[in-house]
Amino acid sequence: MEKKLLYGFGDSLVDGHCVHCGMLDALAEKYGMVYRKYAINGAAVIPCKEDSCEAGLSAGIPVPDVAAQIEAASGEVPDFICFDGLTNDAYPHTVKMHMGSITGSYGGNYDTSTFYGAFERVCFLLRKKYMDSRIFYICVHKMPTRDMAVQEILHRAAREVCEKWSIPCVDIFRKGQINTCVDGMRQKYSYDTAQSLTDGNGTHLNPAGYEKWYLPMIEEAMGEGLRIYFPPGFSGA
Secondary structure: OOOOEEEEEOOHHHHOOOOOOOOOHHHHHHHOOEEEEOOOOOOOOOOOOOOOOOOOEEOOEEOOOHHHHHHHOOOOOOOEEEEOOOHHHOOHHHHHHOOOOOOOOOOOOOOOOOHHHHHHHHHHHHHHHOOOOEEEEEEOOEOOOOOHHHHHHHHHHHHHHHHHOOOOEEEHHHHOOOEOOOHHHHHHHEOOEOOEOOOOOOOOEOHHHHHHHHHHHHHHHHHHHHHHHOOOOOOOO
């Protein structure tokens, strides 16, 4: 069977933080996919154009935002695309000064200084460049490292934009059963450094956490697509 192609865009939850094992690695391994990971630690949805900006920084250096990752990626059309993005935008300043609003346009030219506009550009680029791919947005888990009200607002905006662009959401945030604001879950399933894969601050899950909590929901959301490409009895790579 020909191996299917998966692209991953977004931030460190896709890239995999210190150990570079993120939310999609178990999926790719289980189904023997060719996985091209374009996500970058520290990436944001809103482009970071100033050294002083809060979002889109890695070690104080601006990194390519999600849209920039898509623009730079291969033009080969993958079977599946999964992306995330908003954790590095989730600051009170974004909600107060840079939310913007959803548009009625599907033609581009969005205000990327706002969260709505930058997120719309991500969806526009994905649909334009990879029209025939099955595309999924991953709504990441609740975490104690960001203001919960800000998380709620940005997730609501992301779901609204995805609905406009007919992109399914894998809603770990509301339905994933993993919530690292719960201290026991934070301790067992999150990490901060490669030296210890437990007892983290709650932002990044360890490989076991992504496999236990993210993988089943991503598989369920992909449902029909996985059944088409990987029929009953498929035993992996």
